[in-house]
Amino acid sequence: MPHEVRGVIATARDAPVEIHTIVVPDPGPGEVVVDVAACGVCHTDLHYLEGGISDDFPFLLGHEAAGTVAEVGPGVTEVSAGDYVVLNWRAVCGQCRACARGRQQYCFDTHNAEQSMTLTDGTPLSPALGIGAFADKTLVAAGQCTRVDPAAPPEVAGLLGCGVMAGLGAAINTGGVTRGDSVAVIGCGGVGAAAVAGAVLAGANTVIAVDIDDRKLESAQRFGATHTINSSDTDPVDAIRGLTGGNGADVVIDAVGTPQTYEQAFYARDLAGTVVLVGVPRPEMRLELPLLDVFGRGGALKSSWYGDCLPSRDFPMLVDLYNQGRLDLDGFVSERIGLGDVQEAFAHMATGDVLRSVVML
Ligand SMILES: NC(=O)c1ccc[n+]([C@@H]2O[C@H](COP(=O)([O-])OP(=O)(O)OC[C@H]3O[C@@H](n4cnc5c(N)ncnc54)[C@H](O)[C@@H]3O)[C@@H](O)[C@H]2O)c1
Ligand SMILES: [Zn+2]
Ligand SMILES: [Zn+2]
Secondary structure (H helix, E strand, O other): OOEEEEEEEEOOOOOOOEEEEEEEOOOOOOEEEEEEEEEEOOHHHHHHHOOOOOOOOOEEOOOEEEEEEEEEOOOOOOOOOOOEEEEOOOOOOOOOHHHHOOOHHHOOOOOOOOOOOEEOOOOEOEEHHHOOOOEOEEEEEHHHEEEOOOOOOHHHHHHHHOHHHHHHHHHHHHOOOOOOOEEEEEOOOHHHHHHHHHHHHOOOOEEEEEEOOHHHHHHHHHOOOOEEEEOOOOOHHHHHHHHOOOOOEEEEEEOOOOHHHHHHHHHHEEEEEEEEEOOOOOOOOOOOOOHHHHHHOOOEEEEOOHHHOOHHHHHHHHHHHHHOOOOOOHHHEEEEEOHHHHHHHHHHHHOOOOOEEEEEO
16 A cells, blocks of 8 residues: 655745655565655755756655665565665666676666655655655665664664765775875865765875864864864965975865865875865856866876765675774764754755754654
């Protein structure tokens, strides 16, 4: 029987979100219904509400979630009812050229559930990033469920489903940070703070946090930043060079995603260093750099989608590190809120009051 549950819906561009009754169908072949336990509020949910992703309203928001598998459809072997899972937006196909070459994190053909969840009048919903987890239950593809150790509470495990994974992976996977590296992270919101934590986890010995908000610099220190720079009053390129023997950092991560911060990252890295862009630029943004500097400084200019993560490889490993006390995921949870508080959480995001607000279901 289809389930009628509560869900947070963006009905129109910039209109306040509303709680509606939604219909979650029985899982079809390859599909799974999940009882959502917790779902973080990500900047991307706000992008949906602002019409910045597409015009396919109404959206069922929420995509950074953990919960328990309630029902599985025909042919599902990956998970079964009762499994504790983190939801991901990278269910890999296993067949495309990237998958065939063993680079599943670059899969060209990731998939979501085939059926739609709907409003009670039958209007189909567009689930954010193919998940839609600001809801008591959600319908996803089996490959979007990654089993993890249930010892990690859902409000922390779920964070790996998007922003925190993007930041950790920007440092560990894309940046390839290793022991003894110097790393600078520009912008220390949820994603940047996770990049700081990732750099520390990977063994960097100098980890420089840059932000324009002192509260974010304080939280970055809690995640292990060894130095902080407030770039509203200090030139971050000079300061990063000063902290790295005049050289610049081995890896500089731009977790803001503007031409200004990218240029800072470009010049704040050492010769042959790596720049990682994980912040998402707006469509109208343009970058101008002397091509001779791009050539002459060598190294690598990389972008990081979802931290180049492979959920089946990375989520269980990171949850284990959390359970062992080696990765502070609790530090990202600024507040636990209800389904009715999502609009207010967007306001907290805008004023910089939180790293993550997490909806508890
Ligand atoms: N690549 C991915 O897969 C992925 C996944 C999730 C989010 N993101 C993107 O990452 C970015 C950061 O997300 P978030 O959740 O951390 O956002 P956030 O709003 O929590 O954090 C942004 C931080 O940047 C700081 N900042 C703003 N302008 C700055 C400047 N000029 N110099 C230095 N710091 C500055 C802010 O003070 C804030 O601390 C967003 O663009 C988001 O869309 C990317
Ligand atoms: Zn593939
Ligand atoms: Zn997200």
